[in-house]
Amino acid sequence: MVDVSQHELVPEHTVLEDDELEEVLTEYNIDRTDLPKIKRNDAALPDDAAVGDVIRIVRDSRTTDQSVVYRLVVE
Amino acid sequence: MTNVEYDVDDDTIAVVEDTDLPRRLKDNVYETLEDRGDATVEDADELAKAVETRYLDTRVDPLDPVGTVSAQSIGEPGTQLTMNTFHYAGVAEIDVTQGLPRLIELVDARKTPDTPMMTVYLEGEYATEREKAHEVVWKIEATKILALGDVSTNVADMRVQISLNEDTLKERMITPDEVAGIIEDSLGVQTVQQGTEIQFGPEEPSYRDLLQLVEELRDITFKGIEDISRVVIRREELDNGNEEFVLYTEGSAFGDVLEIEGVDASRTTCNNIHEIHRNLGIEAAREAIIEETNNTLAEQGLDDVNVRHLMLVADMMTNRGEIESIGRHGISGSKESVLARAAFEVTVNHLLNAAIHGEVDDLDGVTENVIVGKPIKLGTGDVDLRMGSTTSGSGQAD
Numbered sequence: 001m002v003d004v005s006q007h008e009l010v011p012e013h014t015v016l017e018d019d020e021l022e023e024v025l026t027e028y029n030i031d032r033t034d035l036p037k038i039k040r041n042d043a044a045l046p047d048d049a050a051v052g053d054v055i056r057i058v059r060d061s062r063t064t065d066q067s068v069v070y071r072l073v074v075e
Numbered sequence: 076m077t078n079v080e081y082d083v084d085d086d087t088i089a090v091v092e093d094t095d096l097p098r099r100l101k102d103n104v105y106e107t108l109e110d111r112g113d114a115t116v117e118d119a120d121e122l123a124k125a126v127e128t129r130y131l132d133t134r135v136d137p138l139d140p141v142g143t144v145s146a147q148s149i150g151e152p153g154t155q156l157t158m159n160t161f162h163y164a165g166v167a168e169i170d171v172t173q174g175l176p177r178l179i180e181l182v183d184a185r186k187t188p189d190t191p192m193m194t195v196y197l198e199g200e201y202a203t204e205r206e207k208a209h210e211v212v213w214k215i216e217a218t219k220i221l222a223l224g225d226v227s228t229n230v231a232d233m234r235v236q237i238s239l240n241e242d243t244l245k246e247r248m249i250t251p252d253e254v255a256g257i258i259e260d261s262l263g264v265q266t267v268q269q270g271t272e273i274q275f276g277p278e279e280p281s282y283r284d285l286l287q288l289v290e291e292l293r294d295i296t297f298k299g300i301e302d303i304s305r306v307v308i309r310r311e312e313l314d315n316g317n318e319e320f321v322l323y324t325e326g327s328a329f330g331d332v333l334e335i336e337g338v339d340a341s342r343t344t345c346n347n348i349h350e351i352h353r354n355l356g357i358e359a360a361r362e363a364i365i366e367e368t369n370n371t372l373a374e375q376g377l378d379d380v381n382v383r384h385l386m387l388v389a390d391m392m393t394n395r396g397e398i399e400s401i402g403r404h405g406i407s408g409s410k411e412s413v414l415a416r417a418a419f420e421v422t423v424n425h426l427l428n429a430a431i432h433g434e435v436d437d438l439d440g441v442t443e444n445v446i447v448g449k450p451i452k453l454g455t456g457d458v459d460l461r462m463g464s465t466t467s468g469s470g471q472a473d
Contacts, residue, residue, distance in 0.1 A: 002333045002334060002340045002354075003340070004354070004355050004356065006340065006341045007340065007341050007342075007355055007359065008341055008342055009344065009351065009355055009358075009359035009362045009363060010355050010356060010358060010359045011358050011362075013356075013358070036390075036393070036394045036395075036396070037394070037395050037396035038356075038357055038358075038396045039357065039396040039397060042356040042357055042396065043353070043354055043355050043356040043359075044355060044356030044357075044358055044359065045356065057358055059358070059362075062365070062382050062386065063097075063382065063383060063386075064097035064098065064099060065097055065098035065099060071357075071396070074396060
């Protein structure tokens with residue numbers, strides 16, 4: 001199987017810890033269900049991610065240096 | 076202290092790093108300062124402050140209708156896109172849909188593009204040696220019987236005769252045995268093989284069956300990937316002056332190609348956003364949408380469309396973890412408001428269904444409020460201003 005995370009189109013995906021998640025949600029003042037979604041069977045999802053987890057994605061941004069976004073894992 | 080690769084002194088770095096600028100702009104500031112050479116710390120401070128002010132000024136204001144602005148910013152140049160469907164793209168004489176049809180294809184999120192193609196990068200010696208690169212080509216390009224030899228029908232004996240070309244076989248690394256085996260497996264006939272000659276025929280002598288067999292024989296893929304009809308090999312120059320071989324394919328099978336030995340699975344791409352989504356995930360699909368829309372516009376000389384608009388489109392299309400089209404089957408069709416949906420396409424159906432299901436419209440969005448003639452809740456429309464009824468008197472007003 002090909003290591004998808006090595007592809008240049010795929011940014012870094014990491015599972016967010018609970019306390020970090022709290023910080024993010026308070027910062028934006030949102031619920032976790034307001035976040036963009038990522039499917040459970042997504043090819044780039046880390047192996048240890050489960051439904052309900054939030055994934056932190058660090059993209060090389062076109063407009064700034066790096067941009068950090070979050071996605072909620074859904075069925 | 077952050078590492079700065081420009082030749083400026085520490086005080087200058089401190090001043091610039093202190094501002095609220097993104098990395099890229101800071102680097103631009105350093106570059107300018109470096110070019111000046113004689114800039115003092117005060118000059119640096121002034122410059123950095125000026126850039127920062129301008130940067131903060133140009134950020135999107137709260138309640139700005141970014142979606143509408145994006146729609147207009149893509150829509151206007153869109154009127155100048157060519158309506159010609161086909162056009163050979165500069166590289167590698169491969170037919171690719173461009174201009175308006177391609178843009179429509181992307182935002183409609185079609186399952187397969189009109190002209191699927193892949194750009195296959197190679198790794199190691201596969202990228203530098205032509206022989207090796209060709210090995211990969213034969214693993215990818217679909218090889219049909221007509222490429223391997225001549226087919227003739229002997230009507231008197233009711234036999235199909237194939238005489239294979241030995242050179243081609245050697246080049247494509249396939250033996251007559253293998254060819255015969257594949258024919259037996261896929262047509263269910265017994266073959267007689269002598270050297271490079273292969274013969275077979277229908278069980279019962281029948282003219283129709285014979286022709287049928289020839290038809291089916293032509294469709295068999297002996298080597299390579301069925302969906303890929305043509306591969307063009309090109310030598311391209313790298314940034315560091317070296318050269319490498321790159322393959323361009325007509326037709327795509329992204330997942331299969333990534334697995335092939337010699338293919339660089341970190342750079343190879345295709346123009347089908349669904350294949351990218353399936354194999355690399357939703358984030359890669361987002362990147363691909365931006366890249367493809369941007370390239371389509373740039374190809375037509377419309378690269379002054381700000382990439383932020385395309386990023387917004389891509390963000391919307393990938394928001395739910397799968398690729399959704401813009402339009403009534405996708406994003407517009409899943410809007411909360413009945414009136415907003417009805418305003419887009421097939422008005423009557425939406426209104427009728429809404430009536431049957433007793434839907435309620437809360438008039439929260441923009442379109443709904445335009446329809447009923449209320450101020451929209453955007454920009455200055457969202458704030459209520461009232462003339463002060465109490466005197467602020469002592470001048471404490473701010």
